[in-house]
Amino acid sequence: MRTATITTIIMAMGIIITTMTMTTIRRMIITMITGAITTTVSMAICTMVRGRRGPRFRA
């Protein structure tokens, strides 16, 4: 969870910095794309971390 939170914060900072330097339309598009990427990456990391902690079944 902590890893995912840190990744999200870093990526969000990235979005803010990029969008500050752009026009409104471009800003909207880039925000949407990076937003989607941030969510996917942090969810993937969450699953990875949880998966490593969860039980393993060895038949």
Next chain:
Amino acid sequence: MSQTRLIQLEADILGKNNGYAQANCAQFARDGMFVLNLVSSPGSGKTTLLCKTLEALKDTLDLAVIEGDQQTSADADRIRATGVPAIQVNTGKGCHLDAHMVGHAVESLKPAKGSVLLIENVGNLVCPAGFDLGEAHKVAILSVTEGEDKPLKYPDMFAASDLVLLNKVDLLPHLDFDIEEAEANVRRVNPRARVLRVSARSGEGMEAWMQWLKGGAMMASATLPATAPLAAE
């Protein structure tokens, strides 16, 4: 964390587990299965006792085993060597099996109707006491090398168990373990518990334990409809 919040969190976790345990229990009842949850401290002889029991009963009963350990599949390998199917659950950071894990394990193990399912929990005298797996009985194993005071120090586990096996009695001549006192301590925390003295090594007392197990298995499978007679040819 405040005490109220801690209690709330504990209630939530155990409540969720109890839901899964009820589902397991209903399934076991429907399939006429006799399910035992073996609990003890690490090294008291759960796997050794299981192997000896399986060797003796595998020809008369349908048996299956779920092994719980933090890591390795060593215990499941020992069980499989007897010819009985087993699945290993590695709990990783976890200190006990829970009903959800057992549900999944049963799904892949597919034990037969009317069979006996033996679950060896993670070696731990504390946490497994609180987690119902849907079993018919918890069976606590206390080996004579652990000291007669353990039932008093870990009362939850012994209070939750219906049968207590005092294992490794073959070692009694070499120890100053007071077995009468150990039994009295079990009774102090759980007057209902049955106590049997066994040795998985020498086989002493194993007959009584296996009789108890066979009795339970017979009762559990009695609810199953009699096998349908073969259609006339």
